[in-house]
Amino acid sequence: MTAITLAAPLAGWAMPLAEVPDPAFAQGLVGTGMAIDPTVNELRSPCDGVVLSVHRARHACTLQAASGAEVLLHLGVDTVGLNGDGFTAHVRDGQAVKTGDLLIGFDMDLVGSRAQSLVSMMVVVNDGFTVDGQSVNREIAVGEPAMTVHGGSGADAAAPPATPDSDETGERSVVLPIANGLHARPAAALVAATKAYPGTVTIHCRDRSANAKSVVALMGLGTVLGDRLTVRAAGPGAQDMAVSIAVLIEGGLGDPVVDTASAPAATAAAPVVATPASPATGPSAQPAEEIGPPFAPGEEVLLKGTIAVPGQAVGSVVRRFRSTVRVAEEGAGPAVEEPRLHRALDSVIAELGRSAERMPEHAAIFQAHRELLDDPELLDGALADIRAGKSAEWAWQRTARLQADALAALADPRMAERAADLRDLEQQVLAALSGKAPSIGLADLPAGSIVLADEILPSDLAGVPAGRLAGIGMAHGGPTSHAVILAAALGVPTVVALGRQAERVPDGAPVVIDGNRGELLVFPPEDMLATTRTAVAARAARREENRRSAGEECRMADGTRIEVFANLGRVSDAPGAVVEGAEGCGLLRTEFLFLERQSAPTEDEQHRQYQQIADALEGRPLVIRTLDVGGDKPLSYLPLPKEENPVLGLRGVRVGLREPELLRAQIRAILRVKPAGACRIMVPMIASPSELLAVRGMVDEERAKLGRAEPIELGAMIEVPSAALIADRIGAVADFLSIGTNDLTQYVLAMDRGNPHVAAQLDALHPGVLRLIRLAVTGAKTHDRTVAVCGGSASDPMAAPLLIGLGVTELSATPAVIADLKAFIRTLRMEDCRRVAEAALATDSADEVRRLVAQAWPAI
Ligand code: PEP
Ligand code: MG
Numbered sequence: 001m002t003a004i005t006l007a008a009p010l011a012g013w014a015m016p017l018a019e020v021p022d023p024a025f026a027q028g029l030v031g032t033g034m035a036i037d038p039t040v041n042e043l044r045s046p047c048d049g050v051v052l053s054v055h056r057a058r059h060a061c062t063l064q065a066a067s068g069a070e071v072l073l074h075l076g077v078d079t080v081g082l083n084g085d086g087f088t089a090h091v092r093d094g095q096a097v098k099t100g101d102l103l104i105g106f107d108m109d110l111v112g113s114r115a116q117s118l119v120s121m122m123v124v125v126n127d128g129f130t131v132d133g134q135s136v137n138r139e140i141a142v143g144e145p146a147m148t149v150h151g152g153s154g155a156d157a158a159a160p161p162a163t164p165d166s167d168e169t170g171e172r173s174v175v176l177p178i179a180n181g182l183h184a185r186p187a188a189a190l191v192a193a194t195k196a197y198p199g200t201v202t203i204h205c206r207d208r209s210a211n212a213k214s215v216v217a218l219m220g221l222g223t224v225l226g227d228r229l230t231v232r233a234a235g236p237g238a239q240d241m242a243v244s245i246a247v248l249i250e251g252g253l254g255d256p257v258v259d260t261a262s263a264p265a266a267t268a269a270a271p272v273v274a275t276p277a278s279p280a281t282g283p284s285a286q287p288a289e290e291i292g293p294p295f296a297p298g299e300e301v302l303l304k305g306t307i308a309v310p311g312q313a314v315g316s317v318v319r320r321f322r323s324t325v326r327v328a329e330e331g332a333g334p335a336v337e338e339p340r341l342h343r344a345l346d347s348v349i350a351e352l353g354r355s356a357e358r359m360p361e362h363a364a365i366f367q368a369h370r371e372l373l374d375d376p377e378l379l380d381g382a383l384a385d386i387r388a389g390k391s392a393e394w395a396w397q398r399t400a401r402l403q404a405d406a407l408a409a410l411a412d413p414r415m416a417e418r419a420a421d422l423r424d425l426e427q428q429v430l431a432a433l434s435g436k437a438p439s440i441g442l443a444d445l446p447a448g449s450i451v452l453a454d455e456i457l458p459s460d461l462a463g464v465p466a467g468r469l470a471g472i473g474m475a476h477g478g479p480t481s482h483a484v485i486l487a488a489a490l491g492v493p494t495v496v497a498l499g500r501q502a503e504r505v506p507d508g509a510p511v512v513i514d515g516n517r518g519e520l521l522v523f524p525p526e527d528m529l530a531t532t533r534t535a536v537a538a539r540a541a542r543r544e545e546n547r548r549s550a551g552e553e554c555r556m557a558d559g560t561r562i563e564v565f566a567n568l569g570r571v572s573d574a575p576g577a578v579v580e581g582a583e584g585c586g587l588l589r590t591e592f593l594f595l596e597r598q599s600a601p602t603e604d605e606q607h608r609q610y611q612q613i614a615d616a617l618e619g620r621p622l623v624i625r626t627l628d629v630g631g632d633k634p635l636s637y638l639p640l641p642k643e644e645n646p647v648l649g650l651r652g653v654r655v656g657l658r659e660p661e662l663l664r665a666q667i668r669a670i671l672r673v674k675p676a677g678a679c680r681i682m683v684p685m686i687a688s689p690s691e692l693l694a695v696r697g698m699v700d701e702e703r704a705k706l707g708r709a710e711p712i713e714l715g716a717m718i719e720v721p722s723a724a725l726i727a728d729r730i731g732a733v734a735d736f737l738s739i740g741t742n743d744l745t746q747y748v749l750a751m752d753r754g755n756p757h758v759a760a761q762l763d764a765l766h767p768g769v770l771r772l773i774r775l776a777v778t779g780a781k782t783h784d785r786t787v788a789v790c791g792g793s794a795s796d797p798m799a800a801p802l803l804i805g806l807g808v809t810e811l812s813a814t815p816a817v818i819a820d821l822k823a824f825i826r827t828l829r830m831e832d833c834r835r836v837a838e839a840a841l842a843t844d845s846a847d848e849v850r851r852l853v854a855q856a857w858p859a860i
Pocket of ligand 2: 742
């Protein structure tokens with residue numbers, strides 16, 4: 001029997017475990033030891049030993065002392081949910097350490113403000129050891145003797161458990177429903193449930209297994225929400241044991257149960273240590289990942305994401321990674337909690353009204369939030385929890401998260417964005433309940449801030465003072481989210497889907513955000529910062545200049561006419577687009593009118609909106625795209641089957657043909673717009689001429705019923721590869737073609753446009769995409785049809801000369817870039833565009849294409 005003294009790993013107030021504000025630790029379920037409320041930000045080794053594991057969230061690590069004692073050092077309470085934010089590990093698994101070596105550094109302000117408590121625990125977690133002599137209820141300095149551990153001798157401690165006198169075995173499989181995996185608290189609960197069992201219990205996950213009687217081993221499994229675990233027991237009553245452990249896991253082991261049916265399941269092949277990029281789903285559905293230490297000054301790093309709002313900016317990083325809000329579960333009873341929830345909801349609704357007044361052009365977004373708050377399922381779910389004794393905070397958070405997770409689990413990026421709206425509302429209502437400001441704190445930004453966040457939400461942007469926010473980088477998020485629409489309105493360059501490596505960028509780091517390329521350059525060299533600053537200032541001056549001539553028609557330097565239109569999503573976008581120089585609307589995404597509602601807009605409602613947009617365009621053409629929703633963008637009121645691969649299923653025109661009444665009502669609403677020539681109809685996701693012919697049949701019938709004599713132009717979107725390949729056949733039945741490069745690129749490259757893992761390679765300038773665009777143009781020309789581009793590459797200045805060189809004559813872009821785009825096109829000559837486009841078709845990659853364009857037009 002040996003005894004070792006453990007030194008204090010932190011300075012601060014030493015306290016008995018019983019005082020820790022976490023029942024699992026306080027009741028000694030995790031292990032025996034003590035706690036320290038720290039006054040320093042470095043966790044040091046309490047003994048000589050070996051690091052058994054550093055938790056992937058970097059908030060805890062376990063050491064094995066020479067005696068075999070396993071010591072868990074756990075920083076703060078409920079810090080696993082920070083997913084590593086604010087923690088820097090200085091050691092690795094398997095590393096030998098000496099007493100006093102630095103193990104983990106942490107940002108006290110960040111962790112202190114986002115965790116339930118900073119109180120940190122040091123406990124011995126394995127059997128065969130006892131602890132005494134805890135030096136508590138006093139200030140303690142790092143390295144001072146803190147407690148004594150008796151027992152063990154290395155070899156004994158590692159000895160396998162005695163084999164029980166039974167060869168019964170039991171096995172059960174279960175999906176882990178715990179948001180942060182088997183972290184300290186659930187691991188301790190599992191150990192408590194298995195400890196007295198005379199046989200063995202092991203938990204298997206992917207290719208790893210752990211003794212279910214060891215907190216360290218269970219934490220070391222690196223499990224995440226949605227993992228499939230196999231419980232194996234051996235010994236007397238093993239089958240019952242396996243079943244009861246599986247039932248306990250299904251019950252959350254003391255943590256809230258997350259609905260894994262709606263959360264994305266971890267795949268069997270998923271690595272324990274994850275790759276840098278991560279899915280765009282929300283934080284609650286996001287498995288924790290080891291992302292590495294913060295980037296250090298001088299470490300020049302390029303992070304690639306997805307273009308959301310074009311433009312460049314230089315500035316200093318302000319980190320705003322959102323953490324989960326800790327709430328008390330138990331309430332003061334329905335009589336108190338119900339009115340509290342209603343008051344909080346009322347105050348958020350009132351604030352939404354004020355936001356709508358501050359940003360009237362985006363009132364629809366705040367109205368959509370309001371409708372979400374009115375959702376009876378959300379309120380009923382929360383009220384049911386309150387009536388079961390929960391607090392208003394707990395009930396609201398649980399219900400909002402369940403619904404947000406369900407939305408995020410739908411493969412459609414726009415639904416994931418609605419999930420982001422719900423998470424926004426979750427935070428706002430919690431803030432209203434606590435009386436604190438709801439936003440992530442963008443109201444007091446210093447000038448020149450580049451905000452990095454997991455996801456910025458619309459409410460965060462509503463209070464941003466003008467001119468302070470220079471750029472936005474989001475780890476997650478999609479380029480069409482409401483927040484991105486607001487960022488575009490503010491003219492703030494934005495890059496989304498940067499992946500979790502963005503979390504490694506420290507506060508205050510100088511960065512260049514490039515919304516034209518979808519890049520974030522961290523710690524750029526001084527000279528580059530200076531040149532980019534000059535370039536940004538020059539661009540701002542040039543943009544002002546360009547806006548002065550934006551209203552004039554767009555002709556290339558050699559006189560070739562190129563039309564530059566705007567993509568619109570709602571009535572309020574139209575007047576601004578005209579001011580920016582839009583010569584019409586080349587794509588009205590009508591699905592914005594259909595989403596976030598309980599029922600389809602009536603024909604009259606649609607007609608009113610189309611008419612208002614046509615009026616705002618003052619005679620300029622308006623291309624209205626018929627509804628592009630489907631399996632991946634379900635409408636609650638549209639009965640469509642659930643699909644395995646919704647992006648390859650019922651979408652776009654396929655839905656319209658399956659639900660003809662919906663499509664016919666939309667067609668009638670368009671046909672009624674006055675004057676008769678104001679609108680054209682465009683059909684999404686055309687794969688074959690027959691689909692367009694079917695729609696044409698409906699248009700002709702509805703036109704006859706309305707007694708409208710004038711024909712209406714009917715165009716096909718080219719966004720399915722087959723449509724590009726047989727554009728000559730589609731051109732025979734369409735009046736015009738418009739290429740949707742967003743979908744065309746996703747289908748040609750087989751890369752999901754909403755998946756940040758592939759966002760960096762998802763480039764519409766890939767020569768494969770360009771070759772299809774040429775085929776589409778050539779096919780259309782055989783029937784003398786015009787070809788437009790309305791996908792994202794129409795807003796990419798690098799793409800413009802190539803598209804024009806390939807024969808595209810109309811670009812429909814996001815309004816904010818139109819003035820600059822027109823000015824640039826005015827400098828181009830067709831022969832140069834053709835030459836560079838030809839060369840681009842003969843390259844191997846989008847990067848090569850971009851280099852060619854940069855060489856030909858260095859000023860872009
Ligand atoms: C496209 O796919 O390029 C397009 C314009 O349509 P959406 O982005 O709305 O799918
Ligand atoms: Mg599309």
